Amino acid sequence: MSNEDLEQSFFRQHISQRFNTELEDIHSRVLAMGGVVEQQLIDAVTAMSETRFDLAEKVVTSDYRVNAHEVEIDEACTEILVRRQPTASDLRLVLAVIKTVTDLERIGDEAERMGRMALHFLEQDRQNGPVEELADMGEQVRSMLRGALDTFARMDVDQAVRVAQLDIQVDSQYEVIVHRLMDQMMKSPHAVPRAMDVIWTARSLERIGDRARNICEYVVYFVRGKNVRHTSYEEMAQEATGDRH
Amino acid sequence: MQMPQPNDNPRSSGGIAARSAPGTAELREEDDTVESGDRSQPTPASGVTRAPEVGAGAEPETAEAVHPTKVDVRSLSLWYGDTQALFDVNLQIPDKDVTALIGPSGCGKSTFLRCINRMNDLIPSVTTQGQLLLDEADIYGPDVDVVQLRSRVGMVFQKPNPFPKSIYENVAYAPRIHGVAQKGAEMDDLVETSLRKAGLWQEVSDRLSLPGTSLSGGQQQRLCIARAIAVNPDVILMDEPASALDPVATATIEELIDELQSNYTIIIVTHNMQQAARVARYTAFFHLGEVIEYDRTDTIFTTPREKRTEDYITGRFG
Numbered sequence: 424m425s426n427e428d429l430e431q432s433f434f435r436q437h438i439s440q441r442f443n444t445e446l447e448d449i450h451s452r453v454l455a456m457g458g459v460v461e462q463q464l465i466d467a468v469t470a471m472s473e474t475r476f477d478l479a480e481k482v483v484t485s486d487y488r489v490n491a492h493e494v495e496i497d498e499a500c501t502e503i504l505v506r507r508q509p510t511a512s513d514l515r516l517v518l519a520v521i522k523t524v525t526d527l528e529r530i531g532d533e534a535e536r537m538g539r540m541a542l543h544f545l546e547q548d549r550q551n552g553p554v555e556e557l558a559d560m561g562e563q564v565r566s567m568l569r570g571a572l573d574t575f576a577r578m579d580v581d582q583a584v585r586v587a588q589l590d591i592q593v594d595s596q597y598e599v600i601v602h603r604l605m606d607q608m609m610k611s612p613h614a615v616p617r618a619m620d621v622i623w624t625a626r627s628l629e630r631i632g633d634r635a636r637n638i639c640e641y642v643v644y645f646v647r648g649k650n651v652r653h654t655s656y657e658e659m660a661q662e663a664t665g666d667r668h
Numbered sequence: 669m670q671m672p673q674p675n676d677n678p679r680s681s682g683g684i685a686a687r688s689a690p691g692t693a694e695l696r697e698e699d700d701t702v703e704s705g706d707r708s709q710p711t712p713a714s715g716v717t718r719a720p721e722v723g724a725g726a727e728p729e730t731a732e733a734v735h736p737t738k739v740d741v742r743s744l745s746l747w748y749g750d751t752q753a754l755f756d757v758n759l760q761i762p763d764k765d766v767t768a769l770i771g772p773s774g775c776g777k778s779t780f781l782r783c784i785n786r787m788n789d790l791i792p793s794v795t796t797q798g799q800l801l802l803d804e805a806d807i808y809g810p811d812v813d814v815v816q817l818r819s820r821v822g823m824v825f826q827k828p829n830p831f832p833k834s835i836y837e838n839v840a841y842a843p844r845i846h847g848v849a850q851k852g853a854e855m856d857d858l859v860e861t862s863l864r865k866a867g868l869w870q871e872v873s874d875r876l877s878l879p880g881t882s883l884s885g886g887q888q889q890r891l892c893i894a895r896a897i898a899v900n901p902d903v904i905l906m907d908e909p910a911s912a913l914d915p916v917a918t919a920t921i922e923e924l925i926d927e928l929q930s931n932y933t934i935i936i937v938t939h940n941m942q943q944a945a946r947v948a949r950y951t952a953f954f955h956l957g958e959v960i961e962y963d964r965t966d967t968i969f970t971t972p973r974e975k976r977t978e979d980y981i982t983g984r985f986g
Contacts, residue, residue, distance in 0.1 A: 436979075436984040436985055437982065437983050437984050437985075438983050438984065438985060439983060442983065508942055509982070510941065510945075510969045510970070510981045510982055511969065511970060511971065511972050511977075511978045511981055511982050512978060512982065513982045514969070514970060515970065515971075648970060648971030649971075
């Protein structure tokens with residue numbers, strides 16, 4: 424289902440035009456918030472991998488924007504619950520939005536944490552040059568987040584399954600980075616402060632991958648009405664395609 | 669009244685004795701078709717209505733007691749003259765539970781409700797076909813005493829309609845004509861018990877001789893419920909019992925329904941979907957005389973299978 428189809432089939436069909444608008448509004452506000460969060464992530468990764476002090480500062484001082492989005496969308500959802508008592512897919516949309524917004528806000532927090540880490544790191548270790556080992560994982564997580572947001576925009580269950588599975592690669596990239604840095608730490612105690620900073624940052628990226636996966640799961644919940652939290656990828660794929668075992 | 673022959677229709681033939689088992693197999697097939705289909709496409713019309721106990725929505729709560737079927741409706745169709753109002757309705761309504769019937773005006777839900785105590789017999793042009801079993805006995809059978817049936821299947825209407833008699837007499841009238849209780853202490857006890865069960869005793873115990881119509885709307889409705897339960901029915905039918913009441917009186921009635929369900933099978937027609945969601949464990953959605961979907965209430969209101977159900981409960985153009 425494309426975004427346009429979704430708008431045609433889902434948002435435009437209520438007898439109450441205002442209800443259509445309200446649902447469309449929370450959906451598009453999530454995407455706007457997602458845009459801000461994605462930029463925060465990009466900036467945080469770039470600040471670390473390209474030693475950009477300015478970007479690290481920007482990330483740390485911009486988190487309030489993400490939080491403001493969260494509060495606004497929560498309020499809009501509360502209002503819909505109170506005024507409309509939504510049911511079925513409308514209810515599932517509102518619940519999916521509330522949950523997605525929470526995860527986006529946490530992704531924002533992780534980005535902010537990475538920004539702080541970058542500031543700290545740059546103050547201490549600027550002479551050591553860029554942190555290249557995070558670039559690949561950063562790119563992978565960024566594309567996963569973008570994929571999750573795109574999935575949410577279209578409410579596409581097939582894409583949700585594909586994007587959620589990207590988390591497997593993110594997790595293995597995290598493992599590789601941790602092993603490599605532990606090696607360095609064992610070889611040279613001088614490497615420990617820098618390695619710890621990088622590990623913490625990698626940890627944040629890994630968490631962001633988990634949260635992007637959550638967003639994909641909410642899409643499956645909205646479309647299929649099935650809760651696929653805490654299930655395997657295979658179970659998620661089965662529910663998403665509507666297959667029964 | 670046209671009574672169905674045993675082999676009148678393919679669905680009712682060859683398996684009536686083995687209740688629910690043949691239906692279940694068919695129903696599973698139906699489920700698969702629906703679930704593998706694209707939800708955005710209208711699913712094919714289904715005349716088959718699953719018993720709620722086989723519903724997928726019941727899976728997480730298998731520990732919950734599944735009540736036996738009290739009212740078993742098989743291929744029930746009904747005509748007003750030449751106009752067909754009910755089409756092949758199949759429903760298994762569980763004992764000592766609340767089942768809500770929802771649907772737009774003219775969908776047949778009230779007509780169906782009135783079939784359950786044969787109120788439609790009062791309309792000369794009505795013909796029915798199919799079976800409606802109460803405790804496995806067809807209520808449209810030739811030897812059924814309709815008066816007796818209506819004492820087992822009580823009814824509460826949209827507008828409170830107490831008799832133009834005292835509060836006491838409103839409750840005592842039916843037990844007296846049915847011979848459930850005689851005058852005197854026995855009847856006094858029955859009136860008090862019934863009013864207590866209806867949650868009205870405390871409000872009226874000191875003015876039982878006042879006319880029933882002197883009470884407030886909500887009190888009158890509870891008086892009608894007391895009147896219905898005075899003859900100790902199995903089933904209570906409620907046709908929009910709270911639609912003429914304010915929110916407080918409505919809440920009182922709903923609380924009462926919640927208390928009564930441990931002793932009575934309650935079937936309630938309501939236009940207020942939140943009310944169905946609040947009071948009923950099972951909900952059937954009627955549309956144009958057909959049962960479109962019948963399942964646990966939480967399933968109907970969170971993940972209905974049928975697009976027509978979804979469109980109705982979410983307020984979309986159907």
